[in-house]
Amino acid sequence: MSITVTTWSLEQTSPHDLRPAAEPGTDVRIVRAEVPSPEFSRYLYTAVGGDIRWTDRLGLTYAQWDEMLRRPGVETWVAYEKGTPAGYLELEAQGEGVVEIVYFGLIPAFRGRRIGGHLLAYGTARAWDLAERWPGLEPTKRVWLHTCSEDGPHAMDNYTRRGFGLFDTKVAEEPEVAMPGPWPGAAVGG
Template identity: 50%
Template sequence: MTQVTVTFLQQLSASEVIPSSRSLPKNARVEQAQDITPEFSRFLYQGVGSELHWADRLDSTRAQWNEVLQRPGSETWVLYLDGSPKGYFELATTRCDSGSEVEIFYFGLFPEATGRGLGGVLLTEALSRAWDLASRWPELPEVARVWLHTCSLDGPAALPNYQARGLKIYRTEDEESQIRDASLGLWPSAAD
């Protein structure tokens, strides 16, 4: 077991978003994955999270994975650079007394895309899409809160990026966690 610190951050208004000072390169775009399949979602999840110990969804069946993707207010947006996926974010929405709450359920860059100034731009886009989600889902009430959590296993730039975009810490928890190798099944094992 490993001691992990989980940090929860939130925004209570779209006016709290602090956009990145950078913009996407001309050869990049962020696009919603309409009718995303569980296979593509799992590819994004494992490609981004394999080095960050993202393993909580790896035991999900295809049907379980698809159920998450089909919930009202669930969206996946992909960052493409030169036509190849380089990062993504997944939004999950729940109703609350004051409207809708949108969780940035997963967010990250593929390992080869880190350190290139793309994280702040992608997070700006994630926050913008979270705050205007009700415009794409008329059956959901207006967004009252956007939140996410990160942990001490994430990359060193994660928490500073979240705070630089205007997310504020509202809770931290220390927990014992069983760390799994999230890259298992990503590539065949090398023969000895």
């Protein structure tokens, strides 16, 4: 059995494209996870993406996660609310001044609380100044990301409100997979 998934690719081509978001009304801090940790990265990935079909990294080994996190220009920025991880954003330099926001999202319990716009704006600003933290990288000329019809209902609106513009749309049939959630049964409210 398959499902139809629409994927939209969006971009900013100047740091002036970035539009700020309102600060969340609670104690939210955004911190870079500077020590590569496959365990923590996999936790964030499954906690954020478990209910929205993030499965592409589930088969990776510890060594593959570690290698991926240690590449120059890869950064993980984590939003914490009162000390609890609420969501994250992962950046990856792709050469020639291009930076992708590879993953972005919130743990379900933290969605709808104005944390996402704040995290996206902060993380996008970090994409624009990525070369300042990574000697040898070219200055950022373009920041891009993709979202799909399986992502949260407010994802596209958040991206456009932060100044991202659409540059590509694709529709594909994908196999339907059982969603793992961060633990067995979590994706079905169990």
